[in-house]
Amino acid sequence: MGAILTIIFFTTFWAAVARVGPRMMSKAPQQDLVRCCFLLAAVCCWLFWFCCYLAQLNPLIGPKLNQNTVKIIAKSWDNPLVG
Template identity: 75%
Template sequence: MEVILMIIFVTAFWVAVAKFGPILFSKAPQQDLVRCVCLLTAVCCWLFWLCCYLAQLNPLVGPKLNQNTIKIIARSWDNPISQG
């Protein structure tokens, strides 16, 4: 649930940047260019953040531990290991 809330919160932030960013530069001579730059900046930053955030949720490469190391870690953390 907190993953969804985080994605919604950050998405709302970047939507606000895209919507209200051009207002800061409303008197610029090239208003269309400024709007385009603000919009593209918000979209690229949001997409970069989303890719990094989702990649950390389910990493493709994880630690490779042998069986003895796993047992030592489990014993030190007081977790019973099922004998299988």
Template identity: 65%
Template sequence: MEVILMIMFFTSFWVAVGKFGPILVTKGPHDDLVRCIFLLTAVVCWLFWLCCYLAQLNPLLGPKLNGHTIRIIAKSWGNPIKDG
């Protein structure tokens, strides 16, 4: 439940940045460019945050090796594991 609330909160934050950001800028000759910059910034920052947040929820871990496989790897690398 906390995950969905966090995603909804940050999504609404970046939607607000994309929607109300261009309003805060004074009128000038490059209104369309500034509006485009705010929208792209909001989308890219939201996507970056979402990818980082979701990657932390399900981290990629290495394979879990059993003891026999670890001994074979250690022996092939030249440092055998001593039992005991």
């Protein structure tokens, strides 16, 4: 339940940045460009955060090696701790 609330909170935050950010800018000839930049920045920041958050929720687990394989790798890498 905590993960869902976190996702909802940050989605709301970045949606607010996308909605409120352009309104804080003064009227200018390039207002559409500024609005587009705010929207793209908010979407990209949210997407980056979302991908990182999901990667932490379900981390990739490396292969499980047996003891003989670990010794062979350590010996081939000239590890002095392996006898």
